[in-house]
Amino acid sequence: MAGIADIAKAAGVSTAVVSRVINGDSTLRIAEETRKRVLRTAEELDYAPNAAASSLRSAHSGLIAMVVHDVTNPVYAEILSGAQHKATLQGQAILISEASALDDRASRLLRLIGGGGVDGLILQAAGGVSDLALARAARKKIPTVLLQTELDAEATLLTLPDIEAAELATRHLIELGHTRIGCLATREGLTFTQNRVEGWRTALDAAGLEVESLALGFADPAIDDGRLKTRELLEANPDLTGLVCCNAVSAIGALEAAYQLEIDVPDQLSIVAIHDIEMARHLRVPLTTVKMPLFEMGVRAIEMFAKRRNNSAGRVAIAQEPILVERSSTRNL
Amino acid sequence: MAGIADIAKAAGVSTAVVSRVINGDSTLRIAEETRKRVLRTAEELDYAPNAAASSLRSAHSGLIAMVVHDVTNPVYAEILSGAQHKATLQGQAILISEASALDDRASRLLRLIGGGGVDGLILQAAGGVSDLALARAARKKIPTVLLQTELDAEATLLTLPDIEAAELATRHLIELGHTRIGCLATREGLTFTQNRVEGWRTALDAAGLEVESLALGFADPAIDDGRLKTRELLEANPDLTGLVCCNAVSAIGALEAAYQLEIDVPDQLSIVAIHDIEMARHLRVPLTTVKMPLFEMGVRAIEMFAKRRNNSAGRVAIAQEPILVERSSTRNL
């Protein structure tokens, strides 16, 4: 395992020169020939800088940890995709983990977070599972980006245009002539849930429609929970003709629920979902969705760790507008 | 940022004791009281071991890199899920990356791989993009697990029961009375592609059916490529009544192709897919699939890095049997 010293010796220079050549130190004035020779020698000896030593010395690892609830969720996958893409461009790599991994006191990720092993932390927080990680991060001054959910004033909150998206979805149904429109929201109490519910309410209000408080349900972003909660919602409100699902995954469950209850979509019930995952168009009933800038969100999350160094906390809204993608799950009344 | 020295001083012991107490060194005989005190002091000072220093010294980082083609692919997500789960239990964390990230010479991941920054490498290799990473890994003696695809004798090859799965899928169609059964395989040339094609052939042979070589197509695990290649396959072989798709994602494309060609599934064409992703049951036509032990594969991949230390290369087959999950995309002729 060739080290910096070996190549210094082989090239007939000092270790300092090697280090600076390798790291492309621009303040270094050196004969072009020597530079070439150093590089060549490094290549020949198959030199690769030791990652641990380098981070020990430089105090940053080039690693960003991303903590999500369920690595299997296609919505998050889109975010990861953006994050991974941008991270690569910035010379960073991404550690992925489910929030449950933080429960274990001895979890590696927790140790990395505590011990400066990561340069940044992206948290898709909900429910409070990751509070521990967050607390540690804060104490250690690790730059943290919160995805969509407020948790702590120290971290940057990155948000999607939730209100707009929900309004757009609701308005679409209204324009199709629907007047009794329910909402299957995401988990209760989260910032973005509140915003989406607000968007739904606002759109109904603006159209002079009555907001039936019973027509609001909450489901986790899982197909089965979506199915269950939609079922309850539909049974409690048999007169609904439109449903805004705040998450595409739970919307799949909603479709399922309607199917089980023998409610035809879209003839008897129109459904719009927030998040335009790829599967949406291939479902039993191709889903009308509102496309959100998820990939972009991943990109922005990573960017935060590059740009920053100055402004830490605060909120950053992703400006890109949500877009309505009409498919077959909605129709005029 | 409290260090080991601070807590040693505060607790009135040496740094060595602190280190060993913190790391739970079982060979250390120490008064229970002292041990408690050290732990308490560490807690009070909010001590967290420095990750870089620790890996520098101990020569392992607790990081496993997993390289896949497309983080958005639900099949891989299942594998990641298993890997993440097991890694957490083993006190390791997972670095995720798309293979394209390795193209960049300066990519962090590549540097980690070269510079001993990761303890292991899991490669879902195909096409050769990741050869560079692999070569580096081999040179640096980083334990590597290849997922499904043979690339290099130095690495452990972890395989699914591909032949059995394809046989099972094909046999299912045969039992339903089909005699003209095509195969939409995965990318040409890969080990597991060959195995699945072999399974298809074997099953046909065993039933005394003719293998029409024209009825074999290859598609990448993407919906659109699946659609395209199925279309070609179907147009070249209009008499097919059954199709074995070697990948669930391309199978979605196959469904799409049939729909576009106005071929009814399952009335005119029965489709079985390998890999039982969650979406399969929610598709336009709920897909009959062969469930493979993907989660298990993730778990096993990670286990390799714990158990090993002795046997490096070789192949490991995941024994768990593939299971047929009947849904609506297949019917008797």
Next chain:
DNA sequence: CTGTTAGCGCCTTCAG
């Protein structure tokens, strides 16, 4: 049983 000490491999002043 506990403490002292010598690096792990690199980067970065500071002399030369």
Next chain:
DNA sequence: CTGAAGGCGCTAACAG
């Protein structure tokens, strides 16, 4: 313009 040297924080071997 280049080389020598001191740690970064921790661990493992070796004294005491």
